[in-house]
Amino acid sequence: MVDFGTAEVTLEMVQASQLGMKAFSAALAVGLTGLASAIAEMTIGSAAVGATAENRDVFGLVLLLTVIPETIVIFGLVVALLLMF
Amino acid sequence: MAGLSSGFATNYIYACTRMRVRRSRLIPREDYLRMLNMSLPEIIRFIGDTSYRPEIDELGTSFSGIDLVEEALSWNLAKEYQKILELVPGDLKYFSLSYLRRWDIQNVVAILRGKMQGVYPGKIKEVQVPAGKLDKVALDRLLTEESPERVVEALKSERFYPTLEKEIGGAMETGSFAHMENELYKGYYARLIEDAKGGVKGGNIFLKYIQLEIDMRNIQTLFRLRTGHVQEDVRDMMIPGGTFSVDELQQIFGLDDRDEFIDALKRRVKMVPLLNALEEIRRLSALHEIEVALTRVQLDQMERISKRYPFSVLPVIVYLEEKKYEVANLRALARGKEAGIPGERLKGYLVM
Structure with missing residues (x-):
């Protein structure tokens, strides 16, 4: 049994903990921005499908509009990469 | 997002967007003005190049002239309404x-x-x-x-x-x-x-539309009755459920002077477009012009409310109403041309 009251915190332990926190933050950055993008794209996507159903000519334009929220998750990915490396 | 069924109602967004696109394809004011200078066969050809093409083509062999227009418009309206019922959700x-x-x-x-x-x-x-x-x-x-x-x-x-x-x-x-x-x-x-x-x-948003519709109907009826010099009790002809009570409408109708009547209506109304329209009506004498002005206000106000609640029943109803008036306009144009009424006079009957 480890006695936590007297146990020493070694440098390796601190480094491992830091790495874990970084990985966790990177996961949060990608995960949360992914969720935000999904919500935004869901709304725009429904409207885009509706508009395309009525007028096929707008497909290219609405496709572009639908992927604009994708930038949110790209920012998240960039933040995650900066955190990790 | 009042008016949504639950959570992220994507099907509402889908349906309301389709209604907005359909609305944008209705015949614009400029086309009506152009049609005012056309003859009946030219109008039929013009309508045949719009969303009425399938009906004009289909009925072209059985009908001609004004009958063709009447039938094609009725068929198109019914078909369009049934189609919308198929695509709107819940x-x-x-x-x-x-x-x-x-x-x-x-x-x-x-x-x-x-x-x-x-x-x-x-x-x-x-x-x-x-x-x-x-x-x-x-x-x-x-x-x-x-x-x-x-x-x-x-x-x-x-x-x-x-x-x-x-x-x-x-x-x-x-x-x-x-x-x-x-x-x-x-x-x-x-x-x-x-x-x-x-x-x-x-339902609360739908109720706003119903009250607006009832109010406008009642005001139109009051103007009609005044034009017809009706003196009797009008309570029986009023629709209850609007923002005006039936007794209040009777009281306003009882005012003999036209300006006083309009002032009494204005005192009770809060909508700015309707206030402006009532002021404009003061100088109008023809009943059809008054009716068109009131209808225009109703449509504008509905459009305004539908923008406040973009994913509710209102965009659907705005489209259904505007489509109804488009058909009514085309019918009036065709009938008027058939009867040889000049374009300038016909213009006063169109809701543009």
Whole structure:
């Protein structure tokens, strides 16, 4: 049994903990921005499908509009990469 | 996002966007102005290049001239309304169906009038718009009935049967369906209010539309009655359920001076577009111009509310109403041209 009251915190332990926190933050950055993008794209996507159903000519334009929220998750990915490396 | 059924109602967004796109494809004001200078065959050719093309092509072999326009417009309207009912989801469908029941009343009253005057069923069929709950098959079945009483009997399962049953005797006796029609529409608006208050989500927004519609109808009726120099009690002709009470409307109607009458209306109204329209009406004398001005205000106000609630039943109803007026405009244009009325005069009858 480890006695936590007297146990020493070694440098390796601190480094491992830091790495874990970084990985966790990177996961949060990608995960949360992914969720935000999904919500935004869901709304725009429904409207885009509706508009395309009525007028096929707008497909290219609405496709572009639908992927604009994708930038949110790209920012998240960039933040995650900066955190990790 | 009031008016949504639950959570992220993507199907509402989908349906409302489709309505907005459809609305953007309605005939614009400039085209009406161009059509005012056209002859009837030119108008038919023009309509044939728009969304009415399938109907014009399909009916072109059986009808010609004004009959072709009338039939094509009615067919298109009914088809369009049925299509919209197919694509709107959940609660939107419930409210849209409620709203479209007005066509059932119009169709049934037309059948009753036709039957009473001994009009040939084929001729009555030409004026039918099967856009409500009663579809083509149901209306055809009604047309085969021999007498107005039999028609009423055949409608036993309908919401408006009790009113029909109560009123048909008096209507047959006097030979006028006007009172019965009033009662049917009053019943229709009462049911609409009931549906809106029935606890279905988005009902409060639907109620805003109903109240606006009732108010505008009542104000239009008041102007009509004044123009017709009616002196009697008008309470029976007013639709209850709007922001004006029936007694209040009677009180306003009682004012003899036209300016006083308009001032009394203005004191009660809060909507700025309606206030402006009433001020404009002060200098208008022709009834059709007053009606068009009020209709325009109603459509503008509905559009305004629909922008405040973009994913509710309102974008659907705005489209349905504007489509109705587009058909009415085209019919007025074609009929006017057929009768040789000059374009300048016809312009006053169009809701643009």
